[in-house]
Amino acid sequence: MSRIRNQSEYEKTFAYRFFRWMGGEKDAFVGNMEMRPQKEYVEEEATIEERMRDRQQALEEVYDSVHNKELRFFNALYKCFSIVFCIAIVALLIITVSYLPSVGREDKPTNNVVSDTYISDGLKDTGAVNIVTGMILSYRAFDTFGETNVLFIATCCVMIMLMVDEDKIRENEESNDRIFEPKNDVILKVVAGLLVPIVFLFGIYIILNGHLSPGGGFSGGAMIGAGMILYVAAFGFDRMGKFFNEKVYKCVKVTALICYGCIVTYYFLTGANGLPCLIPLGRPGAILSGGITLPINIFVGSEVACTMYAFYALFRRGGL
Amino acid sequence: MTVFNIILLAFLVVCAVSVSFSKNLLNSILIFMSYSLIMSIIWILLESPDLAITEAAVGAGVTSILFFVTLKKIHAISQEQEEEDGHEPYQKSK
Amino acid sequence: MEIGTHLLANYAEVVAVALFGIGFTNLLLQKNMIKKIIGLNIMDTAVYLFLAEKGYIEGHIAPIVVNGNVSPDTYINPVPSGLVLTGIVVSVSVTALMLSLTIRLYRRYHTLDLDEITMRLKKEGL
Numbered sequence: 069m070s071r072i073r074n075q076s077e078y079e080k081t082f083a084y085r086f087f088r089w090m091g092g093e094k095d096a097f098v099g100n101m102e103m104r105p106q107k108e109y110v111e112e113e114a115t116i117e118e119r120m121r122d123r124q125q126a127l128e129e130v131y132d133s134v135h136n137k138e139l140r141f142f143n144a145l146y147k148c149f150s151i152v153f154c155i156a157i158v159a160l161l162i163i164t165v166s167y168l169p170s171v172g173r174e175d176k177p178t179n180n181v182v183s184d185t186y187i188s189d190g191l192k193d194t195g196a197v198n199i200v201t202g203m204i205l206s207y208r209a210f211d212t213f214g215e216t217n218v219l220f221i222a223t224c225c226v227m228i229m230l231m232v233d234e235d236k237i238r239e240n241e242e243s244n245d246r247i248f249e250p251k252n253d254v255i256l257k258v259v260a261g262l263l264v265p266i267v268f269l270f271g272i273y274i275i276l277n278g279h280l281s282p283g284g285g286f287s288g289g290a291m292i293g294a295g296m297i298l299y300v301a302a303f304g305f306d307r308m309g310k311f312f313n314e315k316v317y318k319c320v321k322v323t324a325l326i327c328y329g330c331i332v333t334y335y336f337l338t339g340a341n342g343l344p345c346l347i348p349l350g351r352p353g354a355i356l357s358g359g360i361t362l363p364i365n366i367f368v369g370s371e372v373a374c375t376m377y378a379f380y381a382l383f384r385r386g387g388l
Numbered sequence: 389m390t391v392f393n394i395i396l397l398a399f400l401v402v403c404a405v406s407v408s409f410s411k412n413l414l415n416s417i418l419i420f421m422s423y424s425l426i427m428s429i430i431w432i433l434l435e436s437p438d439l440a441i442t443e444a445a446v447g448a449g450v451t452s453i454l455f456f457v458t459l460k461k462i463h464a465i466s467q468e469q470e471e472e473d474g475h476e477p478y479q480k481s482k
Numbered sequence: 483m484e485i486g487t488h489l490l491a492n493y494a495e496v497v498a499v500a501l502f503g504i505g506f507t508n509l510l511l512q513k514n515m516i517k518k519i520i521g522l523n524i525m526d527t528a529v530y531l532f533l534a535e536k537g538y539i540e541g542h543i544a545p546i547v548v549n550g551n552v553s554p555d556t557y558i559n560p561v562p563s564g565l566v567l568t569g570i571v572v573s574v575s576v577t578a579l580m581l582s583l584t585i586r587l588y589r590r591y592h593t594l595d596l597d598e599i600t601m602r603l604k605k606e607g608l
Contacts, residue, residue, distance in 0.1 A: 124605075131601050137578040143597075150510040159505035165495045167486035178537065181559050184554040189576035191547055199545040199557065200438050215568045229582045234563035274441065280436035282546065286571055290445035297453060352547075372571070376450050380576045383457045383585070397497045404504045404524050415515055420520050427527055434534050435544045436563045439570070446574050451523065458516070458581045462588050 101291050113237035195349035196358040200329060205217065205361050206283075209332055216328065226379060232386040253302075260302035267295035277367040279358035285368030292369065293376025300377075310378070314388040321374050324367040329369075335360055395431055396459070417455045424448040494535050501528035515594045516589070519580050526573045532567045541584035 077082050133139050169176045186203050196202030204212050275288030300308045329346075339346045350357030381388050399409045403423040424447030431440040489496065489563050505528060508521025537559040545560040584594070 088590065102499055124551070127605050127607075131604050133601060145513060152506070154507045154510065157506070158499060161499040162489075162496055163485055165492050165499055166489035168488060168495065170488050170491040171494060171535050172538055174539050176536075176537050179559050180561075183559045186560055187554045187557050188546065188552050190553055190560075197547050198438075200560045200563050200567070201435075204567065208516055208564055212569050215571055218572050218575050222579050224581045225579055229586055267547060278592070282544070283441055284438060284567075286567060287438065287441040287445060290442060290450060290571075294445055294449045299449070333508070367402075375575075378459065379450070379454060383454060383582070384463065393494070396492060399503075400547060401497060401500060402500055407520055407524070408504065408512065408517065413514070416517065420523070423524070424527070427531070430531065431534065434538050435542070436534055436537075436566075437546075437557050439530075439534065439563060439566055441562055442567060442570050446570055447527070447591075451577050452573050454578055454581055455516070457556050458585060461585050462594070 073269060108177055112293055131214075191352055194359060194361060195352055196361045197352055198279050198281065198284070201278050201365070202286045202358070206335070206359075206362050210334075212368070213332065216325070216371065219372065220325070223375050223378050226382050230382045230386055236386075257301045264295055264299045264302075267298065268292060271373075275365055276355065276362070278359040278365040280353065280355065280367075285365040286372055287370035288365075289372025289378060294374035296373065296377045297380045298303060300381070302306055305381075317374055317378065317388050324371040324374075328364060328367040328371075331360055331363055393430075393433055396426055396433070398428075399426055413459060417452060417459065420455070421448050421452040424452065487584075495532055498528050498532040498535065501531070505587060513595050513597060515584050515596055518596070519577065519584070521571065522580070526569070528570055533562045533566050533569075 074200045099289070105204075130136065131139070131141070186207060187199060190202050190207075191197065194202035194206045196205075269290035271288045273288075274283035274291060275285060278284035279286065296308075296312070335345060335347075347359050349359045352358075356362070378388060392428070393445055400423065403419055403426065407416045407419050409421065424443065427447065428440050428444040431437075502525055505523075505525035508524065509518050512518050512521065539558045542556060542558045545557040545563065578587045587599060588594060591602060593599065
């Protein structure tokens with residue numbers, strides 16, 4: 069059992085003297101020094117304010133771009149150095165270009181066995197008459213997958229930065245920037261009424277014929293997106309909200325991405341394990357041909373159209 | 389065809405230089421739109437019609453529209469503030 | 483420094499490199515943020531022009547099969563065309579992202595000048 073000693077008994081022990089010597093109160097020249105607990109230091113309001121003011125003034129002096137000589141010298145140096153750097157890079161690249169093989173020749177190293185195989189086996193393997201579209205959706209499907217990812221992430225980031233709540237949109241109606249332009253503009257409405265059906269029809273044609281003629285999912289999708297932007301600029305967000313609001317947007321986008329993922333996964337799994345793919349290739353030149361290129365073009369086209377419209381709506385209004 | 393190619397490429401360089409030197413923001417965005425359109429014609433001369441359609445729809449279409457809407461947002465905010473203070477509205481931004 | 487012999491035959495690639503340089507200069511030296519974004523876009527399209535020039539073969543036609551002719555002597559190289567198609571769509575996404583950042587910065591600081599925004603950030607201690 070141990071008991072706590074009182075202070076006067078403790079002062080006579082060896083431990084007390086040892087720790088006091090280690091603590092530094094016994095000086096070799098002066099002798100024993102006295103140790104008292106210190107009072108806590110409380111800073112006054114005035115000193116705190118003065119310190120803040122000094123700091124602010126020092127920052128303003130340092131970063132004053134008009135009077136500070138070193139800052140002006142640094143800015144001038146930055147300009148000179150960037151011009152020299154740009155000229156050096158351009159000169160170096162031009163010298164490199166002069167050593168490259170001529171544009172338009174056939175026996176360049178870039179026209180190797182890869183592109184020859186794509187051209188000669190492209191129609192047989194993918195069933196698409198348009199070699200480029202068949203190539204990016206079957207031989208180079210990972211690139212297209214990465215690109216779809218980039219579109220999706222960009223839409224998410226723009227939504228994070230610019231989206232406001234639905235009630236705030238309605239309450240800020242007067243600060244909406246549409247009050248500065250004439251409403252019900254007759255010319256715009258008539259022209260948009262004539263052009264928008266044509267643009268939609270052309271976009272759908274380009275998507276559906278992506279494997280037969282130039283075009284494909286991305287071009288057609290961008291065109292449909294531009295058509296939707298024209299419609300919403302002419303007729304207003306209320307009329308657009310009747311057939312394309314946030315629910316429809318979410319539904320279309322998620323469905324397109326999931327179906328795209330499923331089809332490509334099925335294609336990869338059967339191809340990697342040597343199993344035959346059950347989606348038929350069809351006769352080249354018919355519209356229902358091309359294996360997976362037709363469905364994937366439709367899904368990619370709808371996703372790109374939604375993305376383009378979402379960019380415009382988020383910028384303009386803060387919501388879909 | 390070579391002469392046409394050279395003329396279009398020279399036009400591209402002139403557009404790019406004049407975008408950097410113009411003082412008005414609206415003018416520089418319009419010149420950028422025409423730069424995109426000339427690029428689309430060059431893609432056709434290089435025998436890639438897919439790229440031409442995509443560049444025309446995306447470059448001269450959606451990107452330029454996004455630039456205009458950004459400009460509108462920035463003007464609109466400064467316009468509202470000036471309306472509140474009671475000064476004259478509408479000054480062009482530099 | 484020696485220069486190779488193909489400088490005049492590759493005039494389109496020289497123009498692409500010059501556009502890249504112009505875009506880069508815009509990005510570094512302009513004060514206004516919108517002009518910097520335009521400079522980045524010019525750099526992007528210059529690189530796409532360079533890539534498409536690598537795929538062009540004189541006398542051949544666009545890569546769409548006509549009359550069942552699949553010999554590699556009739557069509558241009560399709561690989562750079564596919565790469566540029568991806569690049570154009572990525573370029574518009576990046577531009578949209580940068581423009582939304584510009585709008586947010588303007589709402590906070592009421593200026594489009596990047597130098598002034600940096601000074602104010604440093605004074606606030608961020």
